Amino acid sequence: MRSFDAIIIGAGQAGPSLAGRFNDAGKTVAIIERKYVGGTCVNTGCKPTKTLVASAYAAHLARRAADYGVVLRGEVGIDMPAVMRRAYQLTLDSRHSNEDWLEGMEHCTLIRGHARLESRNTVRVGDEILTAPQIFLNVGARATIPDFPGVHDVPFMTNSDIVVLDRVPKHLVVIGGNYIGLEFAQMYRRFGAEVTVVEKGPRLVGREDEDVSQAVREILEAEGIHVRTGAECIRFAKHPDGVAVGVDCTEGEPEVIGSDVLLAVGRTPNTHDLGLDAVGVTTDARGYINVGEDLSTDVQGIWALGDCNGRGAFTHTAYNDFEIVAANLFDGDSRKVSDRLLGYALYIDPPLGRVGMSETEARKTGRKILVGQRPMTRVGRAVEKGETQGFMKIVADADSKEILGAAILGTGGDESIHGVLDMMNAGANYEMLRWAVPVHPTVSELWPTVILSMKPA
Known part of the structure; x- marks a missing residue:
């Protein structure tokens, strides 16, 4: 011993x-x-x-x-x-x-x-x-291996497998429309694969606000990624061209044929x-x-x-x-x-940076809240880079002026969110962020403008 x-x-x-x-x-x-x-x-x-x-x-x-x-x-x-x-x-x-x-x-x-x-x-x-x-x-x-019918009858990958894949799949079917799955979906679409995302829930990244989920979906679909939500009956079977993935969505074909399958449904x-x-x-x-x-x-x-x-x-x-x-x-x-004040990011392009409560979560508290939002088309740095997809959003308590949370789906969003995160960690209210003087031209410089746009929600 x-x-x-x-x-x-x-x-x-x-x-x-x-x-x-x-x-x-x-x-x-x-x-x-x-x-x-x-x-x-x-x-x-x-x-x-x-x-x-x-x-x-x-x-x-x-x-x-x-x-x-x-x-x-x-x-x-x-x-x-x-x-x-x-x-x-x-x-x-x-x-x-x-x-x-x-x-x-x-x-x-x-x-x-x-x-x-x-x-x-x-x-x-x-x-x-x-x-x-x-x-x-x-x-x-x-990686969680869900007990989907037929899952052990077909070859599949998890994040541990796909990070060492040395080929581009002909058609990658990603099971799971959340953070890990969406990063690999966009990545392999850009490498040249056909990609379909299959999500059991009604929308992608379901923990986010609906406007964020919809914007993420539009970004991915604009790059040619197929998105199938509401897949209530996910199942697998061998197919001459690879794997047949049953989805039974309310719209579209009830089955997707992929050359490869990535399971990304949790940990x-x-x-x-x-x-x-x-x-x-x-x-x-x-x-x-x-x-x-x-x-x-x-x-x-x-x-x-x-x-x-x-x-x-x-x-x-x-x-x-x-x-x-x-x-x-x-x-x-x-x-x-x-x-701990939780912040995190979704690393699609453009990335989503998040901190604190979403608008949906803030509403559930029963507080009177203010919400400010601006599209990335209003951000000079985004326009100059030609990357104007997405938007910035901030949520605050109308009475105490406390910043409750923020989201930025846009170029540099994973970095820009730290301006708000740091203010929240310091206990500063939105007036202090409103009167900050950010450097121009940056993405972060729009936060005071976003605060000025806040309205009761």
């Missing part, structure tokens, strides 16, 4: 940084990883997908070269093996950088293998038993084989570990961070989980998950 001051199971976004804090404090820490250091973000999520998005954007911009007075000779081609190699190399570089960092820590031991809890302070990895008074679970999540936490039951760590009905405001589980001395706790599904929320735990353990702080 080996003893440590702390054991971390999983080397995703929260784990290595937490190991670093223990190491810097002179405390011994074991970090256990059964597959790839870096977790989803580095290996099958943000790092490779955003690299692929960049290649797809380059192809899209090249096809539009004439719009900018740029002359290209011949058609724009896609070397998919080269595209994939570029993304994979960035993944390897990030993974190896994380490994080197962990292995270079004086008081940290990186252990490869599958970990299971045996008690509240012991962990088994193969034939070895490790013990520590503090254990942190950072085991992440994986499942990797908590089923950790031995949680044996030590009394409880989960909700979906398998997410129940945690308190300080991310502790209901077993003293065990915490859960990142995607496995259901309190955030993003790299930045996982890292913030680390920050909360580290601040409380090492800095004498009392940080809580509820202190």
Whole structure:
């Protein structure tokens, strides 16, 4: 049996940084990883997908070269093996950088293998038993495989598979009209595939306001992506041309024939084989570990961070989980998950940046609200770039002047949203943002104008 001051199971976004804090404090820490250091973000999520998005954007911009007075000779081609190699190399570089960092820590031991809890302070990895008074679970999540009829009778991909695909599908059918599915849909359309998105719900990105959902759909359809919503009977069968996907939508053909299928219908936490039951760590009905405001589980001395706790599904929320735990353990702080103001982005082109409440969510609070909105055609930077799709929106409390939330679906939206996010984090009201003097010409400079356009809703 080996003893440590702390054991971390999983080397995703929260784990290595937490190991670093223990190491810097002179405390011994074991970090256990059964597959790839870096977790989803580095290996099958943000790092490779955003690299692929960049290649797809380059192809899209090249096809539009004439719009900018740029002359290209011949058609724009896609070397998919080269595209994939570029993304994979960035993944390897990030993974190896994380490994080197962990292995270079004086008081940290990186252990490869599958970990299971045996008690509240012991962990088994193969034939070895490790013990520590503090254990942190950072085991992440994986793609959900839904129990659709015929799903196991046909070949399909998840995000983990498609990021290393070195060919362009003839017709990619994406099951799931949310964030992951839509990014791959637009990406592969720009690589030259025919693409159909099949969504069970009535609209794409259903958690967003209806005007956002509709604008996203129009952006994708303008690029030739087929969208099938209201697919109440999704099923699969083998077909001579690939896979037959049954949709039974109220409009259009009841079946779509694709060469390839991508399943992008959600994530499942990797908590089923950790031995949680044996030590009394409880989960909700979906398998997410129940945690308190300080991310502790209901077993003293065990915490859960990142995607496995259901309190955030993003790299930045996982890292913030680390920050909360580290601040409380090492800095004498009392940080809580509820202190977090959630922002996120959908990385289609143009991207959607979001923070706080949507207009729909704000209405449900019963407050008197103000809503301001302006199209991207009013943004000088968007006009100059020839990228005027989308709009900006802000929602505020009419009485307190508190900014409740904002959305920007438009060029630079993933960056511009931070102006509002920072104001909200600082507790500033919309008058303070109204009188800010943003730099011209930028996308962010329109926020004061959007505020001036606010009306009761």
